[in-house]
Amino acid sequence: MRYRPRLLLLAIPMLGVVWSLPAQERPIRRRFLDPSTPTSDDPRRVPMPAERGQVHGTIVLRGGRVFDGSGAPPSPLTVVITRNVITALLPAGKIDWPADAKVMDVTGKTVLPGLIDLHTHLTYTDVGVSETRADHDGDAALRGAERLRYWIESGVTSVRDVASHGEVPFILKEWVSAGRIPGPRVFAAGKLITGTGGHGAEAELPSIARPWRAIRQASGPDDWREAVREQVRAGADVIKVASHFSKEEIEAAVQEAHELGLKVCADAETFYIQRAVEAGVDVIEHPLPRSDETIRLMAQRGTQADPTLVPYEIIFDNSGGYFGATSRRFTFSKAANLEMLRRLKVAGVTLGIGTDLVFDWFRYMPNAYLTEMHRFMDVGFTAREVLSIATKTNAKILDMDDKLGTLEAGKLADILVVDGRPDEHIDDLAKVDVVIRDGRLVVERGQVIIPRHEAKPMPTPKTN
Numbered sequence: 419m420r421y422r423p424r425l426l427l428l429a430i431p432m433l434g435v436v437w438s439l440p441a442q443e444r445p446i447r448r449r450f451l452d453p454s455t456p457t458s459d460d461p462r463r464v465p466m467p468a469e470r471g472q473v474h475g476t477i478v479l480r481g482g483r484v485f486d487g488s489g490a491p492p493s494p495l496t497v498v499i500t501r502n503v504i505t506a507l508l509p510a511g512k513i514d515w516p517a518d519a520k521v522m523d524v525t526g527k528t529v530l531p532g533l534i535d536l537h538t539h540l541t542y543t544d545v546g547v548s549e550t551r552a553d554h555d556g557d558a559a560l561r562g563a564e565r566l567r568y569w570i571e572s573g574v575t576s577v578r579d580v581a582s583h584g585e586v587p588f589i590l591k592e593w594v595s596a597g598r599i600p601g602p603r604v605f606a607a608g609k610l611i612t613g614t615g616g617h618g619a620e621a622e623l624p625s626i627a628r629p630w631r632a633i634r635q636a637s638g639p640d641d642w643r644e645a646v647r648e649q650v651r652a653g654a655d656v657i658k659v660a661s662h663f664s665k666e667e668i669e670a671a672v673q674e675a676h677e678l679g680l681k682v683c684a685d686a687e688t689f690y691i692q693r694a695v696e697a698g699v700d701v702i703e704h705p706l707p708r709s710d711e712t713i714r715l716m717a718q719r720g721t722q723a724d725p726t727l728v729p730y731e732i733i734f735d736n737s738g739g740y741f742g743a744t745s746r747r748f749t750f751s752k753a754a755n756l757e758m759l760r761r762l763k764v765a766g767v768t769l770g771i772g773t774d775l776v777f778d779w780f781r782y783m784p785n786a787y788l789t790e791m792h793r794f795m796d797v798g799f800t801a802r803e804v805l806s807i808a809t810k811t812n813a814k815i816l817d818m819d820d821k822l823g824t825l826e827a828g829k830l831a832d833i834l835v836v837d838g839r840p841d842e843h844i845d846d847l848a849k850v851d852v853v854i855r856d857g858r859l860v861v862e863r864g865q866v867i868i869p870r871h872e873a874k875p876m877p878t879p880k881t882n
């Protein structure tokens with residue numbers, strides 16, 4: 419008899435969790451696609467013809483220590499890439515490729531899956547740029563192209579861009595995937611959706627300040643739903659939201675995104691994180707404050723986290739604090755952010771790596787990415803575990819783990835070769851030698867290579 423009340427107390431919160439699960443599960447659209455149906459190489463999974471892209475031939479990486487992304491120690495293997503796909507991992511010494519293959523000797527170097535950055539803003543303007551210039555589509559596109567080079571030369575072969583200028587991120591995505599500009603794959607959210615005056619839409623004098631064109635302010639559940647559809651129409655691979663939002667607004671946005679087959683990530687803080695997790699948001703960005711109860715709920719629900727400690731370190735170091743934002747009305751510090759990362763790890767929350775470099779901070783690459791990795795090691799991850807997070811886990815958070823994130827036969831050929839042993843010394847990652855993205859050799863000796871253009875013969879006169 420004495421135990422009854424205790425059992426009841428335990429049962430109540432458990433029932434709460436069970437009840438809240440089914441309504442928020444993500445409908446799996448892919449279940450209606452036969453696995454043999456070729457689809458677009460993004461989370462949208464639009465059916466596509468099997469033969470596409472202009473990459474031909476075979477590349478062989480021979481003599482390297484292959485870290486496959488799984489977390490297992492590197493082993494001596496030869497990687498064979500046919501067109502844009504990894505077709506074989508051969509035991510060292512075995513030769514099995516066509517005679518005309520391009521064979522690259524990577525003896526002593528480490529071969530690993532291309533890194534993924536889960537949090538970019540490719541079109542963000544530098545400080546001191548005029549509003550007219552900042553607002554210009556052409557300038558925004560070129561800013562993006564400039565930054566893509568920093569990422570690809572840092573060994574990053576995919577970025578998740580979580581709010582950029584207008585339709586520019588989708589154009590960047592297209593140009594990269596067609597091989598017309600060098601860069602990582604761009605998985606774009608389009609605009610960030612937030613409540614009126616919410617994060618990203620804070621201005622001292624909103625009547626004269628033009629809203630940043632990466633922001634879509636929305637008001638009421640129907641408008642939040644519409645804002646999601648607008649991003650989907652533009653080509654979104656993921657939906658990005660930011661606090662503030664009501665329960666009804668975030669629920670409407672999550673339901674709409676999930677039904678359209680996309681994950682939702684949220685820049686949220688304090689009780690908004692709890693609200694986002696309850697509504698079924700898939701990924702929480704940043705190390706912002708939240709309760710232990712919220713962390714527990716994240717672990718229970720499988721809500722993932724992209725803690726991005728590095729941008730806050732830059733802010734704290736440059737400004738001594740985070741000032742002037744109504745959406746950041748709480749006290750936080752480097753130590754508190756590291757503690758948040760530690761608590762998320764202890765709770766068993768799936769963690770990913772993103773940099774969130776704004777202004778001209780892209781110039782910190784790859785150091786910013788490495789700093790984020792060091793914070794993960796500060797809370798107890800090994801270098802090998804962090805490498806696996808940056809590749810395999812990040813691909814999972816991107817919703818691309820069936821095509822990216824590990825070196826396995828059948829996966830897309832996004833590969834990094836570094837002149838060192840990053841699984842032992844993480845800073846060796848900066849010694850980028852070769853980067854292959856989608857079967858294309860994009861970086862050699864640490865530098866983007868742009869092959870000479872192929873001249874098309876003049877048209878032959880038509881005879882009639």
Ligand SMILES: [Zn+2]
Nearest residue numbers: 537539580774
């Ligand atoms: Zn951001």
